Amino acid sequence: MNLLLAMLVPERLVHLSAVDYAIIVFYFGLVIAIGWYLKGRANTGEDFFMAGREMTAWVAGLSFLSANLGALELMGWAGSAYQYGILATHWYWIGAIPAMLFLALVMMPFYYISKTHSVPGYLKLRFGESSRALSAVSFAFMTVLMSGVNMFAMAKVMQIVLGWPLSFSIWVSSLTVAVYVTLGGLRSAIFNEVLQFFLIWAGALLIPILGLYEAGGWGNLKLQIAHNFSAQYVHLWSGLNHFGANPMGIHWTGIVFGLGAVLSMGYWTTDFLVVQRILAAKDIRSAEMAPIIGAGFKMMVPFIVILPGLLGLAVLPVKLVPEPIAIATGGHTYNDVLPLMLARYCGPGLLGLGITALIAGFMSGMAGNVSAFTTVWTYDIYRPLINPRGSDHHYVNMGRWTTIIGVLISVGTAYLVMQFASIMDYVQALFSFFIAPLFGTVLLGMLWKRATGPGGFWGLLCGTLSSISMWGWVKADPSALRYVALSADAKALAQDMYQALWSFIVCVTVTVIVSLATQPKPDAELAGLVYGLTEVPSVGDVPIYKKPLFWAAFVVVVFVILNIIFW
Amino acid sequence: MISIWFFIGLSLLVNGALILAAGLYQLVNPPENATVVLFNLHANVWWGAILFVLGAFYCLYFRPKHS
Numbered sequence A: 001m002n003l004l005l006a007m008l009v010p011e012r013l014v015h016l017s018a019v020d021y022a023i024i025v026f027y028f029g030l031v032i033a034i035g036w037y038l039k040g041r042a043n044t045g046e047d048f049f050m051a052g053r054e055m056t057a058w059v060a061g062l063s064f065l066s067a068n069l070g071a072l073e074l075m076g077w078a079g080s081a082y083q084y085g086i087l088a089t090h091w092y093w094i095g096a097i098p099a100m101l102f103l104a105l106v107m108m109p110f111y112y113i114s115k116t117h118s119v120p121g122y123l124k125l126r127f128g129e130s131s132r133a134l135s136a137v138s139f140a141f142m143t144v145l146m147s148g149v150n151m152f153a154m155a156k157v158m159q160i161v162l163g164w165p166l167s168f169s170i171w172v173s174s175l176t177v178a179v180y181v182t183l184g185g186l187r188s189a190i191f192n193e194v195l196q197f198f199l200i201w202a203g204a205l206l207i208p209i210l211g212l213y214e215a216g217g218w219g220n221l222k223l224q225i226a227h228n229f230s231a232q233y234v235h236l237w238s239g240l241n242h243f244g245a246n247p248m249g250i251h252w253t254g255i256v257f258g259l260g261a262v263l264s265m266g267y268w269t270t271d272f273l274v275v276q277r278i279l280a281a282k283d284i285r286s287a288e289m290a291p292i293i294g295a296g297f298k299m300m301v302p303f304i305v306i307l308p309g310l311l312g313l314a315v316l317p318v319k320l321v322p323e324p325i326a327i328a329t330g331g332h333t334y335n336d337v338l339p340l341m342l343a344r345y346c347g348p349g350l351l352g353l354g355i356t357a358l359i360a361g362f363m364s365g366m367a368g369n370v371s372a373f374t375t376v377w378t379y380d381i382y383r384p385l386i387n388p389r390g391s392d393h394h395y396v397n398m399g400r401w402t403t404i405i406g407v408l409i410s411v412g413t414a415y416l417v418m419q420f421a422s423i424m425d426y427v428q429a430l431f432s433f434f435i436a437p438l439f440g441t442v443l444l445g446m447l448w449k450r451a452t453g454p455g456g457f458w459g460l461l462c463g464t465l466s467s468i469s470m471w472g473w474v475k476a477d478p479s480a481l482r483y484v485a486l487s488a489d490a491k492a493l494a495q496d497m498y499q500a501l502w503s504f505i506v507c508v509t510v511t512v513i514v515s516l517a518t519q520p521k522p523d524a525e526l527a528g529l530v531y532g533l534t535e536v537p538s539v540g541d542v543p544i545y546k547k548p549l550f551w552a553a554f555v556v557v558v559f560v561i562l563n564i565i566f567w
Numbered sequence B: 001m002i003s004i005w006f007f008i009g010l011s012l013l014v015n016g017a018l019i020l021a022a023g024l025y026q027l028v029n030p031p032e033n034a035t036v037v038l039f040n041l042h043a044n045v046w047w048g049a050i051l052f053v054l055g056a057f058y059c060l061y062f063r064p065k066h067s
Helices: A002-008 A018-041 A045-053 A057-066 A071-091 A097-113 A119-127 A129-162 A166-204 A206-215 A218-228 A252-270 A272-279 A284-298 A302-315 A323-329 A334-345 A350-386 A392-419 A422-447 A453-476 A478-484 A492-516 A548-565 B004-028 B043-061
Strands: none
Touching: A018 A166, A018 A350, A018 B004, A045 A166, A045 A350, A045 A392, A057 A166, A057 A272, A057 A284, A071 A129, A071 A252, A071 A302, A071 A334, A071 A350, A097 A119, A097 A252, A097 A272, A097 A284, A097 A422, A097 A548, A119 A129, A119 A272, A119 A350, A119 A422, A119 A453, A129 A166, A129 A334, A129 A350, A129 A392, A129 A422, A129 A453, A166 A272, A166 A302, A166 A350, A166 A392, A166 B004, A206 A218, A206 A302, A206 A334, A206 B043, A218 A302, A252 A272, A252 A422, A252 A492, A272 A284, A272 A350, A284 A548, A302 A334, A323 A334, A334 A350, A350 A392, A350 B004, A350 B043, A422 A453, A422 A492, A453 A478, A453 A492, A478 A492, B004 B043
């Protein structure tokens, strides 16, 4: 099978020199060394699963951002920028910044003072065991499958870009991740995520700098794109007043309400993969500052992701095409734009650094999935449902074994995807089903004291089922898209936005109705969990430039200015 | 405990040194058919130097200290 796949693959995109290999080998050596060094600091549950809750705002914030800044994300959104133009930036700005600030200023205090180990753990405290079990089982199952899907995707990219065999990439990366997470736990994963953040910037920043130099500046780039494709490729908002007036086939309501108000809120505030990094912060001020620091850097990421995609529209001598056409014609897909730009500008050494940045992105994403899976399995499934009386040492050992088993399941999933490629689409779709309804459940839990345990459980269940039903409906009858996404012109990304919006509304509606029909918890039991019944701790008597609110306001101002500039 | 920033510095220092060395080699021995666009800017020389200096600063500033 591998041989067959290798024969089907076109000529590799880049050729590495000895110095490039030296940089890659050094990276692998460094991450193993970090894991080895940290192994002595992962002996208790708090150390292994929560990194001792001693991360500074900067470390937690960069790790929070890096957990989302995987190589699939980089290559995928650079490809989307080539396909849809600057509209892809919405996923970095309105699709991230408001949600990150909302997490910092509104939700983080509740997560932090409840001292929960996880998001399902908060649901247990607020709504009871059934809500926790539903979200923990679905999260653990989907996280480990997603890890396998990402692993396969990484191996596929390495095969296309470098000509490496699939099994080589899968086993080398998974064993490395297994070693450093098993040794150092969450602290090791966080350290490597911060390292990855620097490698990505060091490896990718040259592409937009040299690209803009070649294109003759931003003004000339816009003119070339308008001449070669359409002027709408360089406008964020002006083409969103009609579904057919922009390359994505989306209306501004989908971007603002589906993406900005629901999907991104769900992802950035309830996906435990990213929230876990903030829970490791050393105090409440660091926990609030970390997402704000992440938001500041998130606003800059389009410079190394979206801009290379736009530059590809202007400077690449070949036209990139959708994957089915690329396979049929032997051409390059949209997702090849970042490696192609890397190969265009980067000589020996720089190429190795760029490839290392991609590998680091893949591996830290895998480590993030595995460490989140390990925590949720141990604290939200194994301890409450299987063995409630184990010692702390026992749970740490369980965490180490779960890390290894989680990696092996991921490897198995990767091989399964290798045999049945369509599984990849299903797993990615399944994961998104849980995000929007979970946000509805957690939000009502934090802000509305009348929400009850049965309300939370049934709202979460019905919201998730409604999302799955809409997806299945469109799969069985593509014409249903005009109902789900409000337009027959809508593309896949637009469908995701509206699907999230409807499932959130279903979740909130069911939660409210069931809650009003059931007995509420006494106020005393909700202290520390619900707004209005909780004394939110102060960040302390610090100067204004150290206050989270000050920096959040600064981020908002920059966010507004950027949206106006690229309107 | 060794700071995370020391590890970051070490990574930038070593990578910067390798990239700078590769760039200087190409500066002295330019390839006959350079496939890289804007090769004349010698990006690996100045980018390698920037990473090297930044890495050296981090390594020195956050070096492990005996208590």
